Amino acid sequence: MSKFELNKLHISRKKEHLNLSLSHEFSYNSINSGLDDYYFIHNALPEISLDEIDTTITVFGKKLDLPLMISPMVGGIDEAGKINKDLAKAASIAKIAMGVGSQRVAINDKNLKETFKVREIAPDIVLFANLGAVQLNYGFGIKECAGAVDMIGADALFLHLNPLQEALQVEGNHNFENLLEKIKGICEELDKPVFAREIGFGISGEVALKLKMAGVKGIDVGGSGGTPWLEIEKARLENSNLKEAAQFFKNWGIPTSESIKMVKESCPDIFLIASGGVRTGIDVAKAIALGADMAGIALPMLRYVKISINACLSYLKEIETGLRIAMFCIGVSNIRQLKSSLSLKKY
Numbered sequence: 001m002s003k004f005e006l007n008k009l010h011i012s013r014k015k016e017h018l019n020l021s022l023s024h025e026f027s028y029n030s031i032n033s034g035l036d037d038y039y040f041i042h043n044a045l046p047e048i049s050l051d052e053i054d055t056t057i058t059v060f061g062k063k064l065d066l067p068l069m070i071s072p073m074v075g076g077i078d079e080a081g082k083i084n085k086d087l088a089k090a091a092s093i094a095k096i097a098m099g100v101g102s103q104r105v106a107i108n109d110k111n112l113k114e115t116f117k118v119r120e121i122a123p124d125i126v127l128f129a130n131l132g133a134v135q136l137n138y139g140f141g142i143k144e145c146a147g148a149v150d151m152i153g154a155d156a157l158f159l160h161l162n163p164l165q166e167a168l169q170v171e172g173n174h175n176f177e178n179l180l181e182k183i184k185g186i187c188e189e190l191d192k193p194v195f196a197r198e199i200g201f202g203i204s205g206e207v208a209l210k211l212k213m214a215g216v217k218g219i220d221v222g223g224s225g226g227t228p229w230l231e232i233e234k235a236r237l238e239n240s241n242l243k244e245a246a247q248f249f250k251n252w253g254i255p256t257s258e259s260i261k262m263v264k265e266s267c268p269d270i271f272l273i274a275s276g277g278v279r280t281g282i283d284v285a286k287a288i289a290l291g292a293d294m295a296g297i298a299l300p301m302l303r304y305v306k307i308s309i310n311a312c313l314s315y316l317k318e319i320e321t322g323l324r325i326a327m328f329c330i331g332v333s334n335i336r337q338l339k340s341s342l343s344l345k346k347y
Helices: 003-023 078-094 104-108 110-115 133-137 142-152 163-167 179-189 205-214 229-236 241-249 256-266 281-290 299-307 309-330 335-339
Strands: 038-040 057-059 062-064 068-070 097-099 127-132 156-161 194-198 218-220 271-275 294-297 344-346
Touching (some): 068 078, 078 097, 078 299, 078 309, 104 110, 104 127, 104 142, 127 133, 133 156, 142 156, 142 179, 156 179, 179 194, 179 205, 194 271, 205 218, 205 256, 256 271, 256 281, 271 281, 281 309
Parallel strands (some): 068 097, 068 294, 097 127, 127 156, 156 194, 218 271
Antiparallel strands (some): 038 344, 057 062
């Protein structure tokens, strides 16, 4: 299959992913993020002022008002250009981080680059480029990785890991052999930090440690309990053995809360992003108390920004308010104190 045909197929898949994400209510049968399994010990005498709580963090020398990222979602299709620009505007106003969807299609077709470019709209945000790590086994290398970063003026590069998602795609890239060594090479050669992320099934402590030893500077756990990519991929499949097999993986993956703990235990100093089922300010607070440095949210942001930028900003304000009240009611005045708090307990 030619590069043109592969790109056409990839673009078609992106359109299906976007349409299914917006039009269907998928859910896991029993697996969830695990964040609801924890509670904060309420402090009836916090001895701090709600008005003085500081939710800021600094990433790559840039100050964020919230420890939050709009997780990578879209790009490379007509609809994605406006979505990414609107998300970037919301991120800029709210002063949070953002990642773009996989840039593979734009590496192969320069005409699609504009659907990812948001730096002019959001000159000061922390911005992550994004490519599938498995593409390093399909002809991509340092040139393509640097190209993805340069394309959008990114501060860092996500290499996303998605073996189950690829396995459930008839047209998926299934060769993950010797990938760690190639990731190591990118970490050594790229002049920006390299982060690794899962897309919805979690990263274990063992895998995180291997990635850290290879030079990866940050991990986004992408745990189970958020957008169920398995169900989305299953919806794309025609009746086949693959579709029949997919149903048995409906509760597959590491819940977000457990993935955070695993990675934090094996790599206590690595920059850790918690995504996968994070929906509220209390979820953000729990993720940070479990060990994350910041949280990532995807599908709710997409659905709100499709309504309007103001709807997206209103949702972000709701998250900020919930985070601040949670911090107030456990008696911590900044994110550093929240990370070291012992107030979070498992039911």
